[in-house]
Amino acid sequence: MxxxxxxxxxxxxxxxxxxxxxxxxxxxxxxxxxxxxxxxxxxxxxxxxxxxxxxxxxxxxxxxxxxxxxxxxxxxxxxxxxxxxxxxxxxxxxxxxxxxxxxxxxxxxxxxxxxxxxxxxxxxxxxxxxxxxxxxxxxxxxxxxxxNALKASTMAHQAHLKMLRYQLNPHFLFNTLNAISTLILVKDNKTAEAMVSRLSDFLRYSLDKDPIKKIPLKHEIQALELYLEIEKVRFDDRLDVSWDIADNCKDALVPSLILQPIIENAIKFAISKMQEGGKISIVARSFGRDLMLEVSDNGPGAEIENGQLKRCNGVGLPNIHERLNSLYATNHSFVVSHNQPTGIKVNIRIPFEVGEHDN
Structure with a gap:
């Protein structure tokens, strides 16, 4: 033939x-x-x-x-x-x-x-x-x-995605190193040391992942758990996290560290503002041919316009929006809304894709 x-x-x-x-x-x-x-x-x-x-x-x-x-x-x-x-x-x-x-x-x-x-x-x-x-x-x-034009376009697209993905690391590092610096200033060296150790684990994990490839949701959850361990060093019992991940969603493919900026925002603008701390809920469900992801908090909330926060100079959420546009074009949604009774809720809908099982 x-x-x-x-x-x-x-x-x-x-x-x-x-x-x-x-x-x-x-x-x-x-x-x-x-x-x-x-x-x-x-x-x-x-x-x-x-x-x-x-x-x-x-x-x-x-x-x-x-x-x-x-x-x-x-x-x-x-x-x-x-x-x-x-x-x-x-x-x-x-x-x-x-x-x-x-x-x-x-x-x-x-x-x-x-x-x-x-x-x-x-x-x-x-x-x-x-x-x-x-x-x-x-x-x-x-x-x-x-x-050649297609190759150049693909390379530019990949470079754009890498830029967006790697942009998260300096943003996250800035906030975390500031927290470590504060701990050192108040001579809480033991907590600072624990935070540096967890930061090292998280960065090693994030750098091992290709920023272009999508990863199973269960791996994204592992990365988030590493990140939350860092934040729990700061907030201790003030940070309560609940997970509600459907079993059939654990192998669904998602962009790497797509939820981390949302959780970081919730900690920065909700949990840290509440004297007694607060709760962050993370939910994953399948709906038809789509994967539905939701991150919500019970904080004081914020002003929302056209399904997006009105905060200025933010990096995390606009970054997510751009990454989703680059990866899925119009076949996705990214909506920020008020949580009930209080707080902010972020919903992401992307196509339900399953790759090879990664042990």
């Missing part, structure tokens, strides 16, 4: 396949067209010789045209015209020899224009060969340019 993809990718193989197939097709069509003219084997032999002569003579055109395509337009057109006419003339001579010497056994026509007509027919065939050659070459160039 022919592997068409490999055939079209290998330009050398593609040329010889089309070149040989084209001339074989010429022989078949020519024979069928003159079937009623003569059915003897000698006529078939002459047609085969003519096709072989055309096959051989047009090979040099490939290399001439390859050179001509690099020249200025006028030079290229002149080269093509002269080369095509010369090859057509040579082919016409060979066809005349085959026809008059082999098929007609040495008989010569007295009418001169029969030779001219044969040259015109040969030139038409060579021009058709040339047109197909340049047509296929231009098609290949367009395909290559399209592939």
């Amino acid at each position: 022919i592997n068409w993809q490999k055939l079209f990718e290998n330009r050398e193989r593609l040329f010889w396949t089309l070149h040989t197939g084209g001339w074989a097709g010429f022989a078949v069509v020519y024979y069928i067209g003159s079937f009623l003219h003569d059915m003897r084997g000698v006529w078939l032999f002459v047609i085969g010789l003519n096709a072989m002569a055309g096959w051989l003579l047009t090979i040099p055109l490939r290399y001439i045209y390859r050179w001509a395509r690099l020249q200025p337009l006028w030079k290229m057109l002149v080269t093509i015209a002269i080369s095509a006419y010369f090859i057509a003339l040579c082919w016409a001579v060979l066809k005349n020899v085959n026809y008059w010497e082999i098929y007609k056994h040495g008989y010569r026509p007295e009418v001169w224009y029969m030779y001219f007509t044969n040259t015109i027919n040969s030139l038409i065939m060579v021009v058709c060969w040339s047109g197909l050659y340049f047509g296929i070459k231009n098609f290949q160039m367009l395909q290559k340019e399209k592939q």
Whole structure:
């Protein structure tokens, strides 16, 4: 079975396949067209010789045209015209020899224009060969340019995603190092040391994950648990976290650390503002072909406009919005709303995808 993809990718193989197939097709069509003219084997032999002569003579055109395509337009057109006419003339001579010497056994026509007509027919065939050659070459160039543009677009898209993903680390580090600095200032060295240890574990985990690839939700939860251990060093019993993850969602694929900025926001703007602390709830459910993720808190809440927070200079939530747009285009939703009775609720809907199980 022919592997068409490999055939079209290998330009050398593609040329010889089309070149040989084209001339074989010429022989078949020519024979069928003159079937009623003569059915003897000698006529078939002459047609085969003519096709072989055309096959051989047009090979040099490939290399001439390859050179001509690099020249200025006028030079290229002149080269093509002269080369095509010369090859057509040579082919016409060979066809005349085959026809008059082999098929007609040495008989010569007295009418001169029969030779001219044969040259015109040969030139038409060579021009058709040339047109197909340049047509296929231009098609290949367009395909290559399209592939290059697609590759460049993909690389830019991946770079954008990496930038968005890695942007979280400095943002998160800034907040965490500030907290460690505060602990050191108040001489709470034991707590600061525990926080540095958990920070190291979290960063090692996050750097091991490819920012482009999606990860199973159960791995995202592991990363969040590492992060929450860091925050629990600061808040102790003031931070209460509840998990409600459906079993069928644990292997669903999600962008890495997609929930961490939401939880970080909840801690910063809700838990830290409440003297007795507060609660963060994390829920994951499947709904049809979608995965529904929800993070909510019972804090003092905030002003919301058009499903988004009105806070200025925020990094985390706009970052999530951009990542979701880059990964899922319009096939997602990201909505911030008021939680009941108090607090903020963030809902994310993305396509339910399951990859290979990762132990």
